[in-house]
Amino acid sequence: MPAIDEMYYKNEIRHFTEELKAMGVVDNATATEKIAAQFSSLLSSSNWLPANVMSLLGCIRELSQTMFLHHPELKWLLCEKWLKTRHGYKGPCESIIFSSQWGSISLFVDLPLIDDVYYGIGIYKYRDELEKLGVITDFEGGAVIVAKGLSCPIEDELITADGILSLLECLKCLMTRSPDEPSLSNFLKNIAKTKCxxxxxxxxLPEECVLFDPAWEGILKPSVAPTIDENFYRTDISVYKKQLRDIGVKVYSLDVCSLLSWILFxxxxxxxxxxIYSFLNKFQWNPxxxxxxxxxxxxxTPKGTGKWxxxxxxxxxxNKHVFxxxxxxxxxxxxxxxxxxFSSAFGVTWSYGTAGL
Incomplete structure (x- = not known):
């Protein structure tokens, strides 16, 4: 439905509202009602084709400055299941419009992405209009859907650096909402079970990994511990320290000590x-x-080898070379x-006088 270009008429066109109505021009409220009635009728008649959806989104764009989506006649837009997704027809708040950030995570999470095969790539030019209707565009809005859609374990060949970072970002969004978020517990468990x-x-597995703290560099080298490879992730993954800790990664010194004590042997x-001995000693670790x-x-031995x-x-x-x-x-x-x-953590006797011999 074409809208009069008020800027072209220097906004003076509004002085002739009644005359325009007499000529058949409708105001925004009337236009909204007509659009709502037309598309509601199409939806109820099961004649809801891709072209109808594109036409609807085009109308919303034309009237976006003055059209109120919460108008009583338009409530069906927000609650009816009229968008075709890979999970069938969904309401806007249950649907995701694809973007590059969803690419890597969609490899191993089954997402209700709007079906761009059905609508064609033209659907993406209405991203703003779909977002106004409640369609999910980012991880903050879609974190719960990701949590529910994650299957475990994730297949090895589907794991990518971007995919894991996306999972951590979704986890961060969920944890920001509420620690009692119902989907959070299972989401944590599913990630923790995967060698990801x-x-x-x-x-x-996360519980087998260490998030290396640069402060440890003088004692421990990253190559000695099962350190997360930050070069692989091409980012400072420590920004997800809390999320990594909650899936089992060792981020604090004493937790790292416990892991290293098992690797040691x-x-x-x-x-x-x-x-490793120096690290355990630094943080006064005991089993x-x-x-x-x-x-x-x-x-x-002098050659760098040795034995347990x-x-x-x-x-x-x-000191007296008794033994x-x-x-x-x-x-x-x-x-x-x-x-x-060696005495406190590994049970070695102090000296020959207490050796029990």
Whole structure:
């Protein structure tokens, strides 16, 4: 429905409202009612074709300055299921219009995207009008739909850097709304069950990953821990620190210590093992339970290799060389500031006088 260009007439055309009505020109209120009646009739007659939708959106654009979508005659636009999506017909607030930000996440989340095959690519020129009607355009509006649509586990070949960042952004939006958001708990669990985070040692479950803090650089190297590969994500992923923590990623020093303590015994390289010992010592880590696995100590050799030895076969000091080759005196292998760690965390006896022999 064409609208009179008031700017062309220098806004003086409004002085002739009655004359225009007599000529058959309708005002915005009447136009709104006529548009609503026409399209409501088409919808109820099941003759709702793509061309009708495009025509409706065109009318909304023409009258967008003065047309009120909450007009009683237009309520059906907001609540009826008249938009065709990949999930069938949906109401505007249940529908998403595609954009590049939805591309990567739509690989592994089944989304109710407006069907651009049905409508044609021309539907995208009405993005603004669809947004005014309530169609979802961004993650803030669509986070709940993403949470409900995520299936677990995500197939490996579908995981991309952009896709995971999009998931974290949706998670951030959900957490901002309310910690009691019904879909939040399952969303967290589904992400946590998937090997979706890229580390320098391949993809891992979130609980197997570390968000590396640059403050640790002097003690621990990112390559020693299963550190999230920020180069892969091409961004400062620490902006999602809270979200990463909630899916299981280790972000705080003591949590990192617990993870490193389990990784420790799979290593056979002295430099890496010593760095982990230094990190555990720095943050005064102790195991909850000192079991047989924890009761081991790495004894290095001059060539950089070494072997894991039972803690009972070690002492911290043997200054008088009482035990000779029967026990390993750790002060011969490690700096003195590390020695208390071996006693408190790994059950090593302090000296020959308390070795129990």
């Amino acid at each position: 985070l890229k580390t320098q040692n391949g993809y891992k 799979s290593l056979t390289e002295t430099t890496s093992i010593t760095r 909850e339970v000192l079991d047989n696995l924890m009761s081991q100590v790495w004894i290095p 030895i039972n803690s009972q076969d070690c002492v911290l000091h043997d 000779g080759s029967r026990l390993f005196s750790l002060d011969e292998f490690y700096k003195k500031e590390l020695l208390p760690l």
